[in-house]
Amino acid sequence: MSISFDAPSTPEDEVPRVMRIGEVAELTGTTPRTIRYYEEIGLLAGGTDRQLGKHRCYSHGDVERIQEIVRLKDLLGLSLEQLSQLLEAETARADIRREFQATDDPERQRELLLQSRGHIDTQLGLVRGRIAELSRLEADLSARAQRVRDRLEALS
């Protein structure tokens, strides 16, 4: 709980703080176990560089990624297996960004961007499909509510 006074008023970003699993769990509304599990099944990168037994390190970007996973899982009702497939392209996002910045070949950059776009569009499709289904459900429920209102009115 003791916050370092060397990093005053931590503006939540800018400073690339290094966090550990407990903190990440709290920030994402999960638990350490869950995060390790996601790493275990390949949903999270799980740094190939960490020595066995050492503590896991996370960045603010990692937190965002986990939050997105949780969001997609809950809102789309996907299994972790399905999420893995959906995000498998994005899993290598760090790598992609690295390669993107490394290469000077505009053709290659274009290719990477197109890949990213396809990935996002897939997610958008799923989200919009979900919204459509829920809208139908809302319409059905509204109709029902209207019928009840009518009958209430007819009673007075």
Added chain:
Amino acid sequence: MSISFDAPSTPEDEVPRVMRIGEVAELTGTTPRTIRYYEEIGLLAGGTDRQLGKHRCYSHGDVERIQEIVRLKDLLGLSLEQLSQLLEAETARADIRREFQATDDPERQRELLLQSRGHIDTQLGLVRGRIAELSRLEADLSARAQRVRDRLEALS
């Protein structure tokens, strides 16, 4: 597969056909086991009148109810336990309708209708909340897609 020719062109309603569990399972995209399970945990009425060992009988209304259960479960991501609570008022819907039609007391009728309205409104609240969350997600994804488009454009 052999359809009775006594019921020509079955218009899907009007005729109160009596169905058995296998047919209901197909119509609802579930399995007999699932339907029995739902009955077991009190999510479905499970006729108190059926004799032990006899086949279960279902009406078209039962099919609709099961379809709605599946829909709420999938789209809202609720557990069967939560669904039981959410629908517990509606579970007695048949009883309510019966009482509604039986009584002449308009005050009682009004009460039953208000109850029904509250129930529907609760569901509507959940559905709209879900839609709101998904809309936020869609906005986030759209923003990301836009950024990628911009960079693609900047490349040409």
Added chain:
DNA sequence: ACTGATCCTTACGTGAACGTCAGATTATCA
């Protein structure tokens, strides 16, 4: 260097939501 807090790995346990199988029973139709 010590210490308390947090984290590590390993492994077994758990609840939800069914799947599956066996053996008996019930319904339908020729």
Added chain:
DNA sequence: TGATAATCTGACGTTCACGTAAGGATCAGT
């Protein structure tokens, strides 16, 4: 009145997504 298909009631098995506990190591502050 059989024969065939579908259903019945247990009861145990399974998968997913973690929970939990044990025994030991790591890290931050003093």
